[in-house]
Amino acid sequence: MAAAIAARRRGLNVTVADHSVPPIDKACGEGIMPDGLAAALHLGIRIDDSAGYPFRGIRFSESGLSVDASFPGSSGLGIRRTVLHRLLIEHATALGVHLAWGTDVTAIGTPVHARWIIGADGAQSRVRQWANLEASTRHSVRFGFRRHYRMAPWSEYMEIHWSPRGQLYITPVSPDELCVVLISSDPQYRLEAALPQFPEVAAQLAPPPGPEVSAAELRSRAACVRSIAGTWP
Ligand SMILES: Cc1cc2nc3c(=O)[nH]c(=O)nc-3n(C[C@H](O)[C@H](O)[C@H](O)COP(=O)(O)OP(=O)(O)OC[C@H]3O[C@@H](n4cnc5c(N)ncnc54)[C@H](O)[C@@H]3O)c2cc1C
Secondary structure: OHHHHHHHHOOOOOEEEEOOOOOOOOOOOOEEOHHHHHHHHHOOOOOOHHHOEEEOEEEEEEOOEEEEEEOOOOOEEEOOHHHHHHHHHHHHHHHOOEEEEOOOOOOOOOOOOOOOOOOOOOOOOHHHHHOOOOOOOOEEEEEEEEEEEOOOOOOOEEEEEEEOOEEEEEEEEEOOEEEEEEEEOOOOOOHHHHHHHOHHHHOOOOOOOOOOEEEEEEEEOOOOOOOOOOOOO
């Protein structure tokens, strides 16, 4: 959506094709760093604190010890992914971006002629394969499980709690909601089972949690970076 907005602001006719249909949700820590907010503003998108919940920095905790640091300038923002997506859609629509939801992009479907194609199609990008830019075989997979808890944030920080088997990311996303994500290399290791490994967190989390959403995070190394001559964008 950001790429579409940037292209449209340069005067291009833009179509976004996505096989999902809004509101598009997925497992995510739901924290935007200050640079991300600045990048949005650069695209003309002001994301007010009221859209989510600001955090002043990052705190790492393990075995009763913790260290934190505040961002040097403005805050980050915890925000529900669906809320951010809605804001981007509203902005793109106002600019005249054509949005084709529920449209699967394939190599054998109806041809679409375009001067530029941006493959912002996620970690398993088909466009990257078609462009022969597929990553090398060196990669690792981590699994993320996310739940929302209906309770007031206890910290001004986005917190990352460490344990031998995984990490817990805690982001305030509204004055009465927390996003909690477990990330580990074990697909069987789920939030409920992991919480006893994080007693300081477990003691504070209020039941009942919302539904669990999962995602695989593929870390891969690009085979190469290609620069294409030209002045766009
Ligand atoms: C557990 C977890 C926690 C995270 N936490 C954070 C965080 O706190 N803050 C942060 O900034 N980032 C976080 N991230 C990373 C963030 O989610 C990704 O960087 C971001 O979603 C990448 O955006 P994208 O547009 O490239 O891909 P995606 O968000 O994956 O979007 C790709 C889109 O392409 C569509 N698509 C795919 N293939 C096709 C096709 N063939 N035809 C049509 N449509 C197609 C999909 O429907 C999808 O909507 C997290 C990731 C994980 C896994």
